[in-house]
Amino acid sequence: xxxxxxxxxxxxxxxxxxxxxxxxxxxxxxxxxxxxxxxxxxxxxxxxxxxxxxxxxxxxxxxxxxxxxxxxxxxxxxxxxxxxxxxxxxxxxxxxxxxxxxxxxxxxxxxxxxxxxxxxxxxxxxxxxxxxxxxxxxxxxxxxxxxxxxxxxxxxxxxxxxxxxxxxxxxxxxxxxxxxxxxxxxxxxxxxxxxxxxxxxxxxxxxxxxxxxxxxxxxxxxxxxxxxxxxxxxxxxxxxxxxxxxxxxxxxxxxxxxxxxxxxxxxxxxxxxxxxxxxxxxxxxxxxxxxxxxxxxxxxxxxxxxxxxxxxxxxxxxxxxxxxxxxxxxxxxxxxxxxxxxx
Amino acid sequence: xxxxxxxxxxxxxxxxxxxxxxxxxxxxxxxxxxxxxxxxxxxxxxxxxxxxxxxxxxxxxxxxxxxxxxxxxxxxxxxxxxxxxxxxxxxxxxxxxxxxxxxxxxxxxxxxxxxxxxxxxxxxxxxxxxxxxxxxxxxxxxxxxxxxxxxxxxxxxxxxxxxxxxxxxxxxxxxxxxxxxxxxxxxxxxxxxxxxxxxxxxxxxxxxxxxxxxxxxxxxxxxxxxxxxxxxxxxxxxxxxxxxxxxxxxxxxxxxxxxxxxxxxxxxxxxxxxxxxxxxxxxxxxxxxxxxxxxx
Numbered sequence: 001x002x003x004x005x006x007x008x009x010x011x012x013x014x015x016x017x018x019x020x021x022x023x024x025x026x027x028x029x030x031x032x033x034x035x036x037x038x039x040x041x042x043x044x045x046x047x048x049x050x051x052x053x054x055x056x057x058x059x060x061x062x063x064x065x066x067x068x069x070x071x072x073x074x075x076x077x078x079x080x081x082x083x084x085x086x087x088x089x090x091x092x093x094x095x096x097x098x099x100x101x102x103x104x105x106x107x108x109x110x111x112x113x114x115x116x117x118x119x120x121x122x123x124x125x126x127x128x129x130x131x132x133x134x135x136x137x138x139x140x141x142x143x144x145x146x147x148x149x150x151x152x153x154x155x156x157x158x159x160x161x162x163x164x165x166x167x168x169x170x171x172x173x174x175x176x177x178x179x180x181x182x183x184x185x186x187x188x189x190x191x192x193x194x195x196x197x198x199x200x201x202x203x204x205x206x207x208x209x210x211x212x213x214x215x216x217x218x219x220x221x222x223x224x225x226x227x228x229x230x231x232x233x234x235x236x237x238x239x240x241x242x243x244x245x246x247x248x249x250x251x252x253x254x255x256x257x258x259x260x261x262x263x264x265x266x267x268x269x270x271x272x273x274x275x276x277x278x279x280x281x282x283x284x285x286x287x288x289x290x291x292x293x294x295x296x297x298x299x300x301x302x303x304x305x306x307x308x309x310x311x312x313x314x315x316x317x318x319x320x321x322x323x324x325x326x327x328x329x330x331x332x333x334x335x336x337x338x339x340x341x342x343x
Numbered sequence: 344x345x346x347x348x349x350x351x352x353x354x355x356x357x358x359x360x361x362x363x364x365x366x367x368x369x370x371x372x373x374x375x376x377x378x379x380x381x382x383x384x385x386x387x388x389x390x391x392x393x394x395x396x397x398x399x400x401x402x403x404x405x406x407x408x409x410x411x412x413x414x415x416x417x418x419x420x421x422x423x424x425x426x427x428x429x430x431x432x433x434x435x436x437x438x439x440x441x442x443x444x445x446x447x448x449x450x451x452x453x454x455x456x457x458x459x460x461x462x463x464x465x466x467x468x469x470x471x472x473x474x475x476x477x478x479x480x481x482x483x484x485x486x487x488x489x490x491x492x493x494x495x496x497x498x499x500x501x502x503x504x505x506x507x508x509x510x511x512x513x514x515x516x517x518x519x520x521x522x523x524x525x526x527x528x529x530x531x532x533x534x535x536x537x538x539x540x541x542x543x544x545x546x547x548x549x550x551x552x553x554x555x556x557x558x559x560x561x562x563x564x565x566x567x568x569x570x571x572x573x574x575x576x577x578x579x580x581x582x583x584x585x586x587x588x589x590x591x592x593x594x595x596x597x598x599x600x601x602x603x604x605x606x607x608x609x610x611x612x613x614x615x616x617x618x619x620x621x622x623x624x625x626x627x628x629x630x631x632x633x634x635x636x637x638x639x
Contacts, residue, residue: 018441023448026455029513033458035481036470048479085450156365163362167355179366182374184566184627186574188595189620192602192613193377193384199391216369246358275463277577278595282603293465297581300469307473317466325461329454332461336518337525 033318040311043122047307070111077104085326098327125308129316132309133302137288138295139316142274144207145291149214149273150266156216157265158258161224162250166236176225182218187278195282209283210291214273220265223335227261228254260331267328268335271321292317385614391607403614413615415589416597417622419504423593424572426508431515432564436557438516439523440549453524457517464514468581471510472497475582497583500590507578507591514578515571519564526560527553562634566627573623594619 039047064071080101084094129135163169164176194213203209235257236249244252255262277293284290287298296317303309325332385403389396407413438456442449459467474480475496483493496506530553538552576595579585585592585600598619602612 019446022441022452026452029455032470032474035474082451085454159362160366163359167359169356169359184570186570186623188574188598188616190374190377192609192616193380194373213373216366221366246354277465293463296465296469310469314466314469318462321461333457333521337521
């Protein structure tokens with residue numbers, strides 16, 4: 001009995017220690033993002049002669065104290081955002097909390113603007129980006145490429161995943177594992193000839209060059225196969241007896257049932273395509289065809305010491321993926337976990 | 344019945360053929376053909392600016408092995424891999440163990456650790472490039488708070504690679520963490536209950552049950568992260584450009600430079616790509632073997 005109670009105390013200490021350690025380290029993980037945001041909101045002069053990171057943060061926090069209504073809105077927004085993250089199941093509840101939190105964040109911004117709390121903040125970097133480089137054009141390029149890649153990958157992955165899970169042909173599983181093992185081939189081994197091919201076809205500086213190599217990915221086939229395998233066999237048997245072709249079965253029955261899987265795959269493809277750097281760097285030469293990631297690299301060289309502009313651009317490049325992730329993080333993490341767990 | 348069954352089977356075959364066609368077309372054009380083609384031009388003097396090429400046998404490879412810069416790049420890649428893979432994996436496994444206990448704030452922690460994975464390497468590398476600035480960056484300012492005066496990081500040849508490594512660990516921690524977490528959640532609870540009945544508890548449960556059961560996932564993440572580490576490019580390109588004095592030059596950046604900077608030696612770059620590919624292949628096989636031996 002006595003051993004049990006002594007054992008319980010260290011356990012509680014151990015728990016608290018873990019929790020404290022986790023809290024500190026996850027705060028540390030976010031620091032570079034916070035720093036990026038603060039630098040993007042400074043004037044160019046303040047970066048080098050103004051207050052440093054920590055005192056500046058303190059100053060803006062104490063400036064907030066003068067506006068209780070703003071503080072309330074921000075706290076509510078933070079609370080609701082966290083709440084929607086903490087909810088374990090996605091559902092109406094979470095979506096409601098999520099959308100209210102977005103509304104609150106916008107209100108907070110408007111309030112902050114109108115009350116002049118943002119006096120110390122400098123938004124000029126955010127307006128300067130658009131003229132410094134063809135940022136809008138790059139944003140459009142990135143969107144076109146990421147959306148096309150996602151759409152194509154959904155189609156090709158559905159088809160391949162269906163064939164690998166639901167159609168019977170000799171050597172199917174061997175072929176699947178051979179195809180899936182392509183995920184392990186490093187990009188660098190194929191990079192130069194792939195570029196030469198694009199070059200010879202005259203596709204440099206085209207969307208085709210940016211999209212086509214990613215039109216199908218083994219990971220997508222792998223993932224859709226997993227989803228289709230989980231569906232009951234009776235479904236397709238009944239449909240085939242009713243005279244559906246195998247292709248009909250895929251389009252009319254399997255695809256609608258695999259919607260959650262498709263959403264997960266779509267998020268994953270969008271993120272990887274949006275973030276791709278090396279390939280766009282190779283196949284584009286005109287800045288009008290750059291994607292955001294390549295544009296960021298260029299801006300970094302051109303803006304030189306104009307840190308706020310560089311950081312504002314980084315914020316805009318990072319924001320879409322981070323926001324998409326915050327609202328769909330279960331799906332996001334599941335897609336990554338799947339790549340590891342089922343091998 | 345037998346007849347319909349036969350027709351049935353044929354339809355499956357034809358559907359499978361057309362369903363796999365797009366994926367395999369992309370694979371043939373953008374993976375298999377380039378892979379073989381790069382092997383064949385690695386024996387030629389192919390270049391970006393010149394027409395045609397001549398067969399020059401193994402001289403690209405000979406030149407490559409004599410180039411100290413190539414060895415420097417390989418060594419840096421190896422140092423980077425050996426530093427990032429074990430550290431990031433060990434840390435993320437510990438994180439996963441801690442988060443697996445369903446603490447109240449688990450989703451918040453998971454979000455914080457996963458955010459760098461989601462953000463693009465180009466953008467976070469840009470952030471860290473400025474973050475590391477010894478005078479106006481945030482990193483040394485924060486280090487100074489706890490009484491450490493940091494080095495010049497990216498502009499110091501002896502610290503630049505370390506800077507890239509720290510950033511890479513920060514960026515990749517969440518990736519393996521999520522995989523480990525999913526693996527931990529897959530372990531049936533009965534096993535722990537049975538072990539607890541036998542008198543195992545705490546650390547012992549982790550040591551004798553969790554870790555052995557996670558064996559396959561360990562091998563997988565180790566190999567995947569080794570492959571990913573060997574492909575490091577974006578952060579080097581953005582943060583240091585391989586410098587100062589080649590102290591952060593890595594394999595892929597070396598290949599990129601040979602191919603896309605004057606004199607645009609595509610044949611030579613392909614030879615380098617193949618050597619790197621083979622070294623990585625050997626490394627991955629060795630790793631898989633060692634992991635399997637440890638498992639048994």
